[in-house]
Amino acid sequence: MTTQIFQASTLYGTATLAAALDSGCFGPADRRVLLLCNNAATPETTPGPDRMPGFELLRERFDDVLSYNEAIFPFHPGGWAPRADDLPLWERYLRHEWRLGDDDVQLAVESIQVNPSLALAQIFTGCPLTVYADGLMSYGPTRNKIDPLVGTRVDRVLHLDLVPGLDPLLLTEFGVPTEIVPTAAFTKVLAALASLGDGVPEVAEPALLLGQYLSALGILTTEQEEDLHVRMLRGVHRLGHDKVVFTPHPTAPARFTRTLEAEADTLGVDLTVPATPVLAEVLYQRLRPALVVGCFSTALFTARALYGLPVARTGTELLLERLTPFENSNRIPVTVVDALLPDLADPAAVTEQRQGMDVAALGALVRAVGFAMQPKILPGLRPETEAFLSARPDDAALRYFKRRRLTSLALPGGLPAPLGFIPRNPTLRRVARRARALRRAVRR
8 A cells, every 4th residue: 555645834835736646746646645734833823724715625636634733742843853763653653643554655745854844754764755845945955954864765856837947956965856846737726726715805906915924934023024014015006006905924913914004094005905814826816916016925926927917026135134044045035036026116127027137147146045055065066156256246146145155155255355365274264263162152
């Protein structure tokens, strides 16, 4: 018996899996299980993907739907990992709870670098893995160094073709091939969901604002994120849009909406907020927005690539500065959005839908930023990165790098040329490490 387990934490991810199954991306199996993970900070009070409109339609592809949260209660899916010595016990327990018996298990998981995906891969030792990526993060490097016992078991990375011509860096250190989930299959699944979209406001061709709840990730403060939403509203108002729909992140606090409503009253804008969480792609089909605005949401690219809707970005300059550490996995999505999409503050660019870079230049930029983020995981990209930076000493592409990071990696664009020997000098580096250690000791 063969059992395929598909792990999902969002309705969008579940829709991606449904499209992959409809397209024959997975082989036959005796049983298919959808394993839902609610990764919200307080999953007890936050509805999971199975509570969203349209889930029942997606559920038909699976024989069973199970809850990972219930299986590991009272632990949190994103914060718990099994101890190495306990892995056989956990596998025995889960096989009993999920009625797996001695079945051959095949896993399809989301972010293999972190829990709960990593925990599942470790518990079911030896089973083949498929990593599916439904967002822009797949274009960036692997977030953490993965144990080869896990990484070498990944047979492919399934992803949506959100930026045609751009290849993902995810898991390339293991030589994992990529496979595209057919766009037609994905849009067909979304079209079926659109017909069931209860709670969709009846607003024709509004400007649609996408919320992301970046303060929960520690990227922005709540005040900065509220200000970002207000900037979106003011930007679309300047472009002549007086009907606006705002889709807050499902876990965002209500205060975000209240702040935006107050600003809408001041501007005289008709603002609508859906009463229940709805996929942005459902709104694209039902409302046909005149403009979609966001920071670095993946939904910007589904609007652009899948539905041909005009889009605009805002706040990416702030994010490029605020993202810490440099290897923050959101850096590539911010870079891609900033490099390709028109700025809301440039009305002509938004109206004409100017594309910032061609795909070839974007690919070179993404690989260079990816190396700067994870030089130990992708050491083979150093020569290419050095050539990229050397050819652009004063180019706008350097805004995607930090001088301090370039200096620490001895890359072009770091310290001025006369001081370029410093990062490579082992004695100076040893002294610097000693000085930092002494400073930390004094602070304690």
